[in-house]
Amino acid sequence: MAAGIEESVHDHGGMAEAGERRIGWAARSMPVLEAIGAGFAQDRPLDGLRIAACLHVTAETAVVMGALKAGGAEIALAASNPLSTQDDVAAALSTYGIAVHARAGVDRDTYYRHIHRALDIAPNIVLDDGCDLVNILHTERVELLDEVIGGCEETTTGIIRLRQMAAEGALRFPMVAVNDTRTKRMFDNRYGTGQSTLDGIMRATNILLAGRTVVVAGFGFCGRGVAERAKGLGARVVVTEIDPVKALDAALQGYDVQPMWRAAEIGDVFVTVTGNRDVIRAEHLAAMKDGAILANAGHFDVEIDVRALEEMAQTVHFGIRPNTDEYVLENGRRLLLLAEGRLVNLSAAEGHPAAVMDMSFSAQALAVAWLAQEAVRLTPGVYDVPAEVDFQVARLKLGAAGITIDALTSEQEDYLHSWRVGS
Structure with missing residues (x-):
């Protein structure tokens, strides 16, 4: 079991095995993220990077954590909501070598203590869902800010807070608004x-x-x-x-x-x-x-x-x-x-279906890889996910579903890029 699981119930008999079954079931509906993880395992775009994540600890999150670890990252995970944590999934994740600081139903003080424990990894990249982790970094753990090259935010509430931080000049590193991709808003949110x-x-x-x-x-x-x-x-x-x-x-x-x-x-x-x-x-x-x-x-x-x-x-x-x-x-x-x-x-339920989270977390994983390459050229602020990442996720999802679409002809490409052709 990975070190750092605070006040854990995750080591109780059979819990990790139950979590493995739950994660395996989710992975069946997440072919895009599985393919990205396989590519990460080969290319290792995250070698040497430390990632602190504050996300819902669910089976779908476990799949993206696996992809990032396959890419070479060291990961510490805290929960972004104490009532959404699936303890069996947390137990399974700990066997992957991921430091999990989460337990279902903890009180508010323990919730924030778990976020601090995840930040103890001294992250280079942060993943947030609601901006709590980023907020703590900027208010209580400022000694870690110089280590952070960038991060991703998953939800509308978090983006609202980040944009306000950026407007006030308080945000100290670039954050990618994964929530604002079309594949996230149109499918995950809707x-x-x-x-x-x-x-x-x-x-x-x-x-x-x-x-x-x-x-x-x-x-x-x-x-x-x-x-x-x-x-x-x-x-x-x-x-x-x-x-x-x-x-x-x-x-x-x-x-x-x-x-x-x-x-x-x-x-x-x-x-x-x-x-x-x-x-x-x-x-x-x-x-x-x-x-x-x-x-x-x-x-x-x-x-x-x-x-x-x-x-x-x-x-x-x-x-x-x-x-x-x-x-x-x-x-x-x-x-x-x-x-x-x-x-x-x-x-009260299990969150979004895995097929939907396949797109959101695929965009998240690709945005992390993009940050690893581009963060040195970015100034603090809130950035959109590159359009090509959004298109790549949509194309992969269509392919996994066996759906084909039209492509532009050369004449259509020329028409779209010319202002000289009239009616």
């Missing part, structure tokens, strides 16, 4: 979040969505995916937004667009997907009907004001179902909070 969020809600509650009113807060790519899947299951979907363009988009797609104060009165299920805090507040909770279900699909547990809910409740029935807590208010109304207000798709 199809992955859409399916896995509803999967988490249904596992936690076993409700029938058909005929229910589902309120989706936020109509970015993630919110769009949740709305599409809920509509496909027969729900009436209400969208709340602060962005007029996104609100118009939702309206023209046939969704009922309302402010939250009005939607609160009619919703049966509420899903927050905004990346911001206090999207559902005390005044909204006070207006909700008996039995309303509250779920969050944003990265941090700040979108639903859980503290306000706790203060309003007269009684709380924790664990009335797995990942479901019932808050009974003064007037007898019951509100059901899923996964403590944390990411419902990873806390």
Whole structure:
């Protein structure tokens, strides 16, 4: 077992074997990343580099960790959410020689302690999902900054924080916005979040969505995916937004667009997907009907004001179902909070399907290899993944699915690159 697994339950009998089976199952649906890992094993683009990662410790993450290790990297991994850690996967990863600092269900202090332990590797490259690791580097572990040549960020919330850091001149090294690739936004955020969020809600509650009113807060790519899947299951979907363009988009797609104060009165299920805090507040909770279900699909547990809910409740029935807590208010109304207000798709279900994460993590792996070559020429800031990486991932995914597409003729290439040809 790798050193450094703090407060571990990972060495209990048979856990690593169970994790190996789970990882093997995920790898079946991740042919692109498997091919990239095989190429890394041959070319060794990451030889001598130390990587600290703060990601969801799941089977899909294990596959990308394996690819990076095959490329020559030394890796330390912490969890980006304590409720998403799969302990059997962590146990299996430790047998690969990866230092894992994660355990399911730890408290907040232990969560941050695990991130510090991952940073003890003195990383050259960092991988983050939510910007917690990068934030700690810049505030509490500044002595390590000179070692870091760059990093990658996986989620919308993290990119928002990184861009603010860059705008204030606080970001000390280049970060690649893996979240902003088309293969990530269009497929991971939309199809992955859409399916896995509803999967988490249904596992936690076993409700029938058909005929229910589902309120989706936020109509970015993630919110769009949740709305599409809920509509496909027969729900009436209400969208709340602060962005007029996104609100118009939702309206023209046939969704009922309302402010939250009005939607609160009619919703049966509420899903927050905004990346911001206090999207559902005390005044909204006070207006909700008996039995309303509250779920969050944003990265941090700040979108639903859980503290306000706790203060309003007269009684709380924790664990009335797995990942479901019932808050009974003064007037007898019951509100059901899923996964403590944390990411419902990873806390109450298994996160995105492996076939979706194949694309996201393939872009992540290729971005790390690109950074290893190009970071010396980059200044601190937030960078897009090179377009060719996005196209390469999409081409490999199409090939793995047996799908062929057209190619431009030489005449079409000339036409696209000439301004002299008119109608």
